[in-house]
Amino acid sequence: MSEIIEYKCPACGGKLEFDSGVQKMKCPFCESEFDVESLKDHDEALGTQKEDEMNWETSAGSEWKDGETEGMHIYTCKSCGGEIITDSTTAASKCPYCDNPVVMSGSFSGDLKPDYVIPFKFDKKAAKAALNKHLEGRKLLPKVFKDQNHIDEIKGVYVPVWLFDADVQADMLYKGEKIRHWSDGSFNYTERSYYSVQREGNVRFELVPVDGSTKMQDELMESIEPFDFKDAVDFQTAYLSGYLADKYDVSADESIERANDRIKNTTEQVFASTVNGYTSFNKETGNISLSNGKAKYALYPVWILNTSWEGNKYTFAMNGQTGKFVGDLPVDKSAAAKWFFGIAACVTAVCFGLSFLIF
Structure with a gap:
């Protein structure tokens, strides 16, 4: 005995029934009509979808050679536990992430050596100028920020x-809808047509960055992107002179989930951008297969300033290569209150003046 196949209405999800009058499957709830063969093809497309396959080879970085870490010191933050690396000419007194004191815990050794570094293009003077411009004209800003x-x-x-590289093969299935309106003078009509839209293709990703430090917020680091890798050079300790370097505490393997999210979201956006000519559409299902996934380890330049205000932490960051600047600002409530009452008093005085003129 053959299996009875039940079809769901693509429009409302209701159970479809065969209507002998129109020789089509019809929804008793929204009265949509569908060709049986089209429904069969749509269900087969849904049934062939597979799980995502996202596997990586993450042997990034390299071992330090003898003598390469000579003169490099490591400082440990008493508060957040962050470990900061400097050369012998650069002293660190405060943690760049939480602004608390750091103590030198010895000479640096171990961990992986970065493959690449993007040197700073903007110096401290430029970073201060960008911060001052960001604070300019903010009358309600707490004094500590200025x-x-x-x-x-x-x-x-x-x-x-x-930095993650990968080739991605994707297969996406969308439900598209076209809506047509017309009138014959007596009645207004609306016709809704539904389509199964399939997209397949390949996307190449290169240098997808994932922050390797728990102290640096992912959202903050991503907000000062992009960094231009064309300026990257093979890592040498000389580039650390005068700067601090954060010691990674998130491994390449632990960063895979974030890399997968970024790659998957971008792939879905790229494929969705190719679905045109419909009043609306939405993704029904899809899968992504990843191949040739590899990782690199690099150091990216960032200017950072941390400030605490009324128990909240505020971080300002500037891309040390491009100068892009971001940072949230608080409002001094007492200053805001004075400003508000000052405006209110001014408005009241104007009102009294108008009243006097009217009399």
């Missing part, structure tokens, strides 16, 4: 970044 001595504490930090 303090010049505080602004002087902005620090240049090389942030550890894992």
Whole structure:
């Protein structure tokens, strides 16, 4: 005995029934009509979808050679536990992430050597100028943010970044809808047509960055992207002179989930951009297969300033290569109250003046 196949209405999800009058499957709820063969093809397309396959080879970085770490020191933050690397000519007194004191815990050794580094293009003077411009005209900003001595504490930090390359093959299935309206003078009509839209293709990803430090917020690091890898050079310790370097505490393997999310989201956006000519559409299902997945280890230049205000932490960051600047700002409530009452008093005075003129 053959299996009875039940079809769901693509429009509303209701159970479809065969209508002998029109020789089509018809929904008793929204009255949509569908050709049986089209429904069969659509269900077969749904049934052939597979799970995502995203596998990586993550042997990024290299071992340090004898003598390469000579003169490099490591500082440990007493508060957040962050480990900062410097050369012998650069002292660190405060953590660039939480602004708390750091203590030197010895000479640096171990871990992986970065493959690449993008050197700083903007110096501290440029970073301070960008921060001052960001604060310019903010009358309700707490005084601590404007303090010049505080602004002087902005620090240049090389942030550890894992860079992922991969070839992606994707298969996406969408449900498209076209809506047509017309009138014959007596009635207004609306026709809704539904389509099964399939897209297959390949996308090549190169240098997808994932921040390798738990102290540096992923969202903050991504907000100052992009970094231009054309300026990257083979890593040498000389580039650390005068700057701090964060020691990674998120491995390449631990960064895979973030890399997969970024690759998957971008792939879905690229494929969705090819679905044109429909009033609306939505993705029904899809899968992504990843091949030739490899990782590299690099250091990216960032200027950082941290400030605390009323128990909240505020971080400013500038891309040390492009100068892109981001940072949230608080409002001094007492200053805001004075400003508001000052405006209110001014408005009241104007109103009294108008009343006097009317009399």
